[in-house]
Amino acid sequence: MTRKVADCRAIPSDTNCTLTISGTEEEVVAAASQHAAAVHGHTDGPELREQVRSMLTDEVTA
Numbered sequence: 001m002t003r004k005v006a007d008c009r010a011i012p013s014d015t016n017c018t019l020t021i022s023g024t025e026e027e028v029v030a031a032a033s034q035h036a037a038a039v040h041g042h043t044d045g046p047e048l049r050e051q052v053r054s055m056l057t058d059e060v061t062a
């Protein structure tokens with residue numbers, strides 16, 4: 001199956017965060033939402049998770 005990637009560089013933020021998270025869609029949405037809340041001061045919840053889900057890309061494997 002194709003893993004999904006959340007690239008923190010794609011999210012506008014005041015920290016130059018370079019974290020990428022990859023895994024299944026549900027794993028990435030959960031992990032990235034927790035990361036965004038913990039590091040970027042977002043409020044974890046359905047709204048944030050939808051935002052995270054909308055920015056997922058397919059992992060490109062070489």
Ligand SMILES: [Zn+2]
Nearest residue numbers: 008017019039
């Ligand atoms: Zn980040």
